[in-house]
Amino acid sequence: METISLQSPYDMHLHLRDTPLLESVAKYTAQYFSGALVMPNLNPPIDSVELALSYKDRIQNACGDYNFMPLMSLYLTEGLDRSVLQRAKEVGIRFVKLYPKGATTGSQSGVSEVLDNKILQILEYIQELGLILSIHGESNGFSLEREAEFHSVFTELAESFPRLKIIFEHLSDHRSIALVEKYSNLFATLTLHHITLSLDDVIGGGLNPHCFCKPILKTPKDRDALLQVALSAHSKFSFGSDSAPHLKENKENGKGAAGIFSAPLVLLGLAELFEKHKRLENLQSFISDNAQHIYSLPKSAKVINLEKKPTQIPREFDGIVPLFSGRELSWSYT
Amino acid sequence: METISLQSPYDMHLHLRDTPLLESVAKYTAQYFSGALVMPNLNPPIDSVELALSYKDRIQNACGDYNFMPLMSLYLTEGLDRSVLQRAKEVGIRFVKLYPKGATTGSQSGVSEVLDNKILQILEYIQELGLILSIHGESNGFSLEREAEFHSVFTELAESFPRLKIIFEHLSDHRSIALVEKYSNLFATLTLHHITLSLDDVIGGGLNPHCFCKPILKTPKDRDALLQVALSAHSKFSFGSDSAPHLKENKENGKGAAGIFSAPLVLLGLAELFEKHKRLENLQSFISDNAQHIYSLPKSAKVINLEKKPTQIPREFDGIVPLFSGRELSWSYT
Numbered sequence: 001m002e003t004i005s006l007q008s009p010y011d012m013h014l015h016l017r018d019t020p021l022l023e024s025v026a027k028y029t030a031q032y033f034s035g036a037l038v039m040p041n042l043n044p045p046i047d048s049v050e051l052a053l054s055y056k057d058r059i060q061n062a063c064g065d066y067n068f069m070p071l072m073s074l075y076l077t078e079g080l081d082r083s084v085l086q087r088a089k090e091v092g093i094r095f096v097k098l099y100p101k102g103a104t105t106g107s108q109s110g111v112s113e114v115l116d117n118k119i120l121q122i123l124e125y126i127q128e129l130g131l132i133l134s135i136h137g138e139s140n141g142f143s144l145e146r147e148a149e150f151h152s153v154f155t156e157l158a159e160s161f162p163r164l165k166i167i168f169e170h171l172s173d174h175r176s177i178a179l180v181e182k183y184s185n186l187f188a189t190l191t192l193h194h195i196t197l198s199l200d201d202v203i204g205g206g207l208n209p210h211c212f213c214k215p216i217l218k219t220p221k222d223r224d225a226l227l228q229v230a231l232s233a234h235s236k237f238s239f240g241s242d243s244a245p246h247l248k249e250n251k252e253n254g255k256g257a258a259g260i261f262s263a264p265l266v267l268l269g270l271a272e273l274f275e276k277h278k279r280l281e282n283l284q285s286f287i288s289d290n291a292q293h294i295y296s297l298p299k300s301a302k303v304i305n306l307e308k309k310p311t312q313i314p315r316e317f318d319g320i321v322p323l324f325s326g327r328e329l330s331w332s333y334t
Numbered sequence: 335m336e337t338i339s340l341q342s343p344y345d346m347h348l349h350l351r352d353t354p355l356l357e358s359v360a361k362y363t364a365q366y367f368s369g370a371l372v373m374p375n376l377n378p379p380i381d382s383v384e385l386a387l388s389y390k391d392r393i394q395n396a397c398g399d400y401n402f403m404p405l406m407s408l409y410l411t412e413g414l415d416r417s418v419l420q421r422a423k424e425v426g427i428r429f430v431k432l433y434p435k436g437a438t439t440g441s442q443s444g445v446s447e448v449l450d451n452k453i454l455q456i457l458e459y460i461q462e463l464g465l466i467l468s469i470h471g472e473s474n475g476f477s478l479e480r481e482a483e484f485h486s487v488f489t490e491l492a493e494s495f496p497r498l499k500i501i502f503e504h505l506s507d508h509r510s511i512a513l514v515e516k517y518s519n520l521f522a523t524l525t526l527h528h529i530t531l532s533l534d535d536v537i538g539g540g541l542n543p544h545c546f547c548k549p550i551l552k553t554p555k556d557r558d559a560l561l562q563v564a565l566s567a568h569s570k571f572s573f574g575s576d577s578a579p580h581l582k583e584n585k586e587n588g589k590g591a592a593g594i595f596s597a598p599l600v601l602l603g604l605a606e607l608f609e610k611h612k613r614l615e616n617l618q619s620f621i622s623d624n625a626q627h628i629y630s631l632p633k634s635a636k637v638i639n640l641e642k643k644p645t646q647i648p649r650e651f652d653g654i655v656p657l658f659s660g661r662e663l664s665w666s667y668t
Binding site: 039092142143144197198200202203206207209210212216219224248251252253254255256257258321 | 511532
């Protein structure tokens with residue numbers, strides 16, 4: 001039987017929520033990944049070292065015996081103090097996440113005006129400390145243009161802070177690819193859902209809340225362009241699932257929380273996709289090597305073996321409807 | 335207090351469903367309109383004169399004492415017989431509705447290939463009888479391109495059947511306006527929701543199933559272009575609400591039925607909109623005169639008076655969440 005071995009997989013964009021949802025979802029990433037960059041958009045946000053460290057403790061407890069490294073991030077609020085950043089660096093927290101206020105789930109404590117002087121001073125200090133800046137890059141304009149409208153902010157930041165490593169998270173628009181390629185200090189993550197689905201999976205048939213996420217899935221042209229970037233294992237792009245669990249009742253209550261839960265199956269989905277496009281040899285780079293280079297991460301001893309044997313994805317995991325719910329994928333964990 | 339009088343309003347695209355929903359919704363249109371073109375997409379579809387006439391009876395019963403004329407339509411199935419069309423004409427049924435198979439609610443009995451010879455022969459006979467052809471004009475492609483991709487079908491039909499009156503229903507894409515203007519035998523309807531909302535009302539914040547409809551709401555640019563057409567009372571465009579009720583539970587069950595219920599408030603919404611844009615003097619044409627000319631309809635004695643006094647739109651009507659649910663509109667029925 002055909003098998004592949006993925007060495008030290010990293011998920012560079014992950015939502016683990018908090019207790020009790022944390023206990024439902026953390027084990028999947030902990031089992032299949034060496035480490036993951038954990039997003040700080042809880043309520044209240046993880047905007048202090050103390051909150052980050054206690055969250056890290058809860059995550060590690062939820063992960064049990066799996067050999068897994070949660071990479072913690074700080075939430076960039078408008079009042080984020082230099083001393084907090086300095087202390088973060090001292091305790092090994094290397095990531096700061098910037099949310100434009102109102103852009104997505106848990107962004108209400110985010111930044112109103114990224115290019116405001118106060119924020120630029122914070123970013124200057126983040127550069128000085130050598131921390132990495134992760135950005136949810138969307139304007140508050142028309143949904144299909146939000147990512148492209150945010151390009152000017154990336155341009156300004158990439159040019160103003162040439163030594164700051166900036167991550168353009170969860171790329172969804174084909175126009176963003178050229179921007180990432182243009183600046184040596186700009187990198188990006190790609191999700192499984194943005195390279196496999198389009199807006200039609202949300203609105204094309206009936207309305208499907210389980211494929212609703214931010215940034216919204218875009219056109220088939222966007223999806224296909226991003227897929228080619230992933231398949232080619234472009235060295236500036238690493239995998240970030242943006243797995244973002246919501247209980248089914250919060251998806252189907254007529255208000256439709258944004259986020260797609262994919263953690264239990266992302267490696268299976270990626271294996272199927274890369275094999276279908278005859279690029280299986282590039283999966284290792286996309287799932288780990290690129291991240292090791294971009295984020296200076298260690299290669300752990302963890303190896304995830306997959307075999308070419310069908311897996312039936314459950315309709316739900318603990319009350320959460322996952323990506324590819326009820327579908328059969330062609331690979332299995334061994 | 336400021337008042338306006340609307341004489342003989344017509345709704346040229348309406349879904350009344352069937353018992354028991356029919357009894358909940360029919361009274362609104364019956365109260366405020368002289369007549370309405372009733373869509374035949376029931377299950378089973380209204381594809382015979384007998385079904386149309388018995389449906390008309392049920393509608394009239396549900397409308398009670400209101401002076402209201404349901405304009406019945408026949409569902410164009412691939413097996414629609416000439417004798418049915420002839421009989422329809424004899425009993426005064428003047429409209430035939432074409433659905434591409436799978437395009438929207440109740441379209442499973444629709445047409446697989448509009449330009450197929452068998453269908454063209456049916457259309458030829460519809461032209462010969464002088465009936466009016468109403469079309470849900472969408473391809474099965476990517477949702478935002480479906481209407482534009484259907485233009486070639488309209489072009490072919492408009493050129494092949496120059497004496498056939500063809501209605502391009504519920505325009506949603508600004509590119510369709512020029513097409514309607516190009517052919518003398520092509521006309522269109524406009525809904526209130528497509529000239530006031532955009533895709534952001536569905537996916538821009540949380541996911542809102544109550545603004546989900548087909549054709550899907552499009553960009554602000556599309557909305558604004560269609561609004562200008564309505565405000566100018568362009569003579570080839572008449573009002574068709576496409577009011578399409580679904581019970582709240584069928585909107586919020588994670589499958590999201592397509593359709594927006596607007597019948598109780600469309601005249602109020604239109605008055606507010608036309609006044610805001612200082613075109614109140616054009617509302618009479620948009621709501622009635624254009625339809626009288628395009629469809630050769632009588633001007634009835636019915637007059638609907640509105641006054642400039644706020645109306646609070648209920649959150650629900652009989653378990654159906656309406657357009658502008660819970661909002662205050664600036665006009666009232668007297």
